Amino acid sequence: MTSAVAPPGELTAELRGFREVQRLAYECAEAVAAQLKPGVTEREAARMQREWLRERGVRDWFHLPFAWFGDRTAFVGFRIPLQFFPTNRRLEAGMPFILDLAPVHKGYTADIGYSGSLGLNPVQDKLLADLEAHRELILREVRERRPLREIYEDVDRLMVRQGYANRHRAYPFGVIAHKVDRVKERRWSPHLFGFGTQSLKGLASDAIHGHRDGWSPLWSPYKFSDHPPQPGLWAVEPHLGFRGTGAKFEEILVVTDSRDPEQSAFWLDDDLPHVRRWAEDK
Amino acid sequence: MTLQGARERWVRTGGVELCVAELGDEAQPTVVLVHGYPDSKEVWSEVAARLAERFHVVLYDVRGHGRSTAPRPLRGGFTLEKLTDDFLAVADAVSPDRPVHLVGHDWGSVQAWEFTTVKRTEGRIASFTSMSGPSLDHFGHWIKKRVSHPTPRRVGQLLGQGAKSWYVYLLHTPVLPELAWRGPLGTQWPKILRRLEKVPAGDYPTPSLPTDAAHGAWLYRDNVRARLRRPRTDAYAHAPVQLVTPLGDTFLSEKLCDELERWAPQLVRRTLPAKHWIPRTRPDQLTAWITEFVTAVEGGRPTPVTDGPYADRFGGQLVLVTGAGSGIGRATAFAFAEAGARVVAVDRDAESAARTAELSRLIGAPEAWAETVDVSDEQAMEKLAEKVAAEYGVVDVLVNNAGIGLSGSFFDTTTEDWRNVLDVNLWGVIHGCRLFGKQMTERGQGGHIVNTASAAAYLPSKALPAYSTSKAAVLMLSECLRAELAGQGIGVSAICPGFINTGITSTARFTGVDADEEKRRQKKSARLYGLRNYPPEKVADAVLRAVVRNQAVVPVTAEARGGRLMSRFTPRALRAIARMEPPL
Numbered sequence A: 001m002t003s004a005v006a007p008p009g010e011l012t013a014e015l016r017g018f019r020e021v022q023r024l025a026y027e028c029a030e031a032v033a034a035q036l037k038p039g040v041t042e043r044e045a046a047r048m049q050r051e052w053l054r055e056r057g058v059r060d061w062f063h064l065p066f067a068w069f070g071d072r073t074a075f076v077g078f079r080i081p082l083q084f085f086p087t088n089r090r091l092e093a094g095m096p097f098i099l100d101l102a103p104v105h106k107g108y109t110a111d112i113g114y115s116g117s118l119g120l121n122p123v124q125d126k127l128l129a130d131l132e133a134h135r136e137l138i139l140r141e142v143r144e145r146r147p148l149r150e151i152y153e154d155v156d157r158l159m160v161r162q163g164y165a166n167r168h169r170a171y172p173f174g175v176i177a178h179k180v181d182r183v184k185e186r187r188w189s190p191h192l193f194g195f196g197t198q199s200l201k202g203l204a205s206d207a208i209h210g211h212r213d214g215w216s217p218l219w220s221p222y223k224f225s226d227h228p229p230q231p232g233l234w235a236v237e238p239h240l241g242f243r244g245t246g247a248k249f250e251e252i253l254v255v256t257d258s259r260d261p262e263q264s265a266f267w268l269d270d271d272l273p274h275v276r277r278w279a280e281d282k
Numbered sequence B: 001m002t003l004q005g006a007r008e009r010w011v012r013t014g015g016v017e018l019c020v021a022e023l024g025d026e027a028q029p030t031v032v033l034v035h036g037y038p039d040s041k042e043v044w045s046e047v048a049a050r051l052a053e054r055f056h057v058v059l060y061d062v063r064g065h066g067r068s069t070a071p072r073p074l075r076g077g078f079t080l081e082k083l084t085d086d087f088l089a090v091a092d093a094v095s096p097d098r099p100v101h102l103v104g105h106d107w108g109s110v111q112a113w114e115f116t117t118v119k120r121t122e123g124r125i126a127s128f129t130s131m132s133g134p135s136l137d138h139f140g141h142w143i144k145k146r147v148s149h150p151t152p153r154r155v156g157q158l159l160g161q162g163a164k165s166w167y168v169y170l171l172h173t174p175v176l177p178e179l180a181w182r183g184p185l186g187t188q189w190p191k192i193l194r195r196l197e198k199v200p201a202g203d204y205p206t207p208s209l210p211t212d213a214a215h216g217a218w219l220y221r222d223n224v225r226a227r228l229r230r231p232r233t234d235a236y237a238h239a240p241v242q243l244v245t246p247l248g249d250t251f252l253s254e255k256l257c258d259e260l261e262r263w264a265p266q267l268v269r270r271t272l273p274a275k276h277w278i279p280r281t282r283p284d285q286l287t288a289w290i291t292e293f294v295t296a297v298e299g300g301r302p303t304p305v306t307d308g309p310y311a312d313r314f315g316g317q318l319v320l321v322t323g324a325g326s327g328i329g330r331a332t333a334f335a336f337a338e339a340g341a342r343v344v345a346v347d348r349d350a351e352s353a354a355r356t357a358e359l360s361r362l363i364g365a366p367e368a369w370a371e372t373v374d375v376s377d378e379q380a381m382e383k384l385a386e387k388v389a390a391e392y393g394v395v396d397v398l399v400n401n402a403g404i405g406l407s408g409s410f411f412d413t414t415t416e417d418w419r420n421v422l423d424v425n426l427w428g429v430i431h432g433c434r435l436f437g438k439q440m441t442e443r444g445q446g447g448h449i450v451n452t453a454s455a456a457a458y459l460p461s462k463a464l465p466a467y468s469t470s471k472a473a474v475l476m477l478s479e480c481l482r483a484e485l486a487g488q489g490i491g492v493s494a495i496c497p498g499f500i501n502t503g504i505t506s507t508a509r510f511t512g513v514d515a516d517e518e519k520r521r522q523k524k525s526a527r528l529y530g531l532r533n534y535p536p537e538k539v540a541d542a543v544l545r546a547v548v549r550n551q552a553v554v555p556v557t558a559e560a561r562g563g564r565l566m567s568r569f570t571p572r573a574l575r576a577i578a579r580m581e582p583p584l
Helices: A013-035 A042-055 A070-074 A122-143 A148-162 A197-213 A273-281 B041-051 B080-094 B107-117 B136-148 B152-164 B166-171 B176-182 B184-197 B209-229 B283-298 B327-338 B350-362 B378-391 B415-443 B465-488 B515-532 B536-549 B558-569 B571-578
Strands: A060-069 A096-105 A112-117 A177-180 A232-236 A239-242 A245-248 A251-255 A265-267 B007-013 B016-023 B030-034 B056-060 B100-105 B125-131 B241-246 B268-272 B318-322 B342-347 B368-372 B397-400 B447-452 B490-497 B553-556
Touching: A013 A042, A013 A096, A013 A112, A013 A251, A013 A273, A042 A060, A042 A096, A060 A070, A060 A197, A070 A096, A070 A239, A070 A245, A096 A197, A096 A245, A112 A122, A112 A245, A122 A148, A122 A239, A122 A245, A122 A251, A122 A265, A122 A273, A122 B350, A148 B350, A177 A197, B007 B080, B016 B041, B016 B080, B030 B041, B030 B080, B030 B107, B041 B056, B041 B100, B041 B283, B056 B080, B080 B107, B100 B107, B100 B283, B107 B125, B107 B136, B107 B209, B125 B283, B136 B152, B136 B209, B166 B176, B166 B209, B176 B184, B176 B209, B184 B209, B241 B283, B268 B283, B318 B327, B318 B415, B327 B342, B327 B350, B327 B397, B327 B536, B342 B350, B350 B368, B368 B378, B378 B415, B397 B415, B415 B447, B415 B465, B415 B490, B447 B465, B447 B536, B465 B490, B465 B553, B490 B536, B490 B558, B536 B553, B553 B558, B558 B571
Parallel strands: B030 B056, B030 B100, B100 B125, B125 B241, B241 B268, B318 B342, B318 B397, B342 B368, B397 B447, B447 B490, B490 B553
Antiparallel strands: A060 A096, A096 A112, A177 A232, A232 A251, A239 A245, A251 A265, B007 B016, B016 B056
16 A cells, blocks of 8 residues: 555545455454354354355455464464364363454455453453553554564563463464555455465565565564565554463554654554453453 | 370261261361271371361271271171261261261272262262272272283283282281281381381371281271172262372372273372372371362362363472573473462562462462562572461472573683672572472471573583583582482472573673673574574473472483483583584
């Protein structure tokens, strides 16, 4: 996306489009989470998300919905990326779960992560509560235009101080965030290893352009992320793990080239389940 | 001998008079303690006194033992049916309206299994804690299964238990056991118990021992052959069961209880490193477990879960970890918390210690506390030891883990640097062992000390003279202390981790360089350790394993294990490596 300096308090039409699909995605996650009951498998949960969104007009995906139950929320024992795909693990009472979905709707992409548990899970509650500090830290340091790699390391340090393990490290390239963009609507939208080809094309072209200009659409702990935040939309997904329980949120951070710190970076939407939850707890 | 402060009464049943002693408040739940062979109810004196603070404790001498009278004739007077009559008579006398909580040791447990699995006691037993005494029926099925479907492993188990049961065969011979017990064996028995079983000297065994043992031989003769030949097929427990297994038991193989869940669903397992007479040698631990189990059953709460790794061993134990605010210490505290231990997290940084304690409570520690102490401060450590003993109890497992890093040439290392490193890495361990080890030995009920040394303890390097020296000292201290404490049931382990991905790299001092260069080296080493990426959680697992197996020296990571082999077999190669410049 290009520079999108909106009048204070208002979003451009483009950002509104992104916000709508992000809300739709969170609605889907909440609706599916409400239907989860003991015995549901990860595959079934993933299918429920797909069907829910398909009924509401989603035809393309940044990636197909994921669902992780139990200690798979903390990616225990993950060695190869294929392990991210939903399995036949069944949900049990008290188990944590994470739904991660990235629909494309009317050409706008969302990528969200929703953590919850079936019944009470005090450990995951604690993890979710502690994610708030990460959301604040990331926004503050992006506004300070710190190199992404350093922000990544600061998030890491905060996690260690909190007593948790960094689990976004398990994602491809260990990314804590990646860029998302508009994609063209095609009648046929195939996907490759769960990722929509249109979106992959967008990422690849960003990677090539970025490589020339010294930035990367992947926000990783590696040298290629040693640059200040690049304007655009970043799907940020800090993922905490603690002894077999994981929790994450994922939402879009808007980075612009504005000089006003408030406008230079902001969360696309502050009316999301995890943000409301933090507000309620206070 | 009588139990202090006990109220006595006599219960008449089936031609015998049973001597029953009661302690504690009668309004509280009743706990009935049943003794084994060759004992009398006094075997429980230590446990009973402790339990009496919370419960109505009832002990009785089994017929023919202690001050209870013996049936006439002896033959046929000790069948499990008659023993069940005795128990019901006692239970009706001391707690007519409420079911009782049973605790049995040795033959007391064998009896109590019968009580818990026969129909006519249903509703009279609220829970049962079993120690070192299987149900003869379960035992019979255990043998049958192994005889009828022998595999090498099963035959081995059969032979193993068969060898451990040598005394059972002897007790079946006529007259000889009686003669031995009334003669030399009776007089030598206290000495044998002290020597072989490490039972502390005192007013146990009682003078009635020769008669107890002579009469008690009929327990075996009246029941063992009959039950093992034709075990009951309906011996299912109708009350929750807690099974306490002493791992060093000379008479019973722990394999006996492998399939117990079939007979007692929701079985709670506990293990402890001790020999057969745990009511004498481990009264504190037994009291804690019985109290926890009885309270859980009384409160209608689910019985304590013991399915985490090592939960059977560490459930309810008190574990103190120094340096618990980060890295290996924090991971160790969490691992113990997951196993259900009560955790004291000690760190010089108050906030991170509090965080460790808070998260420990979340993942299973029934209680966890944070203490802010610098381990190198002798007085602070003394105060801590006093406070822990007074408020939380005697530490069962001590993990001396706090340590700091220091790198740089020997000639750049100032005396101040040396003092800092030795104060924390060595003196911290000395203070911990001295203060908490002393409490352990004074209690005399075992325990374990884990010292975090390092692979640097045996891998020389020109880059780490001070750190390696301090860790080598810790390693040797652990070995010496292990030798000294071995006789008292206290184990000492030294953990020697290699490169572990923790915060020690970013706080380590680098001597002989300016601040910027130090920062750079910290960053570089943190990155290298990050690339190695060996998580502290795995070290924590090794710590728990070391305690369970009582290992002396535990190298963790491939480089630590390899280095240890090299230090033994190719020390010259290590010396060559020691001369290399580290890639910082």
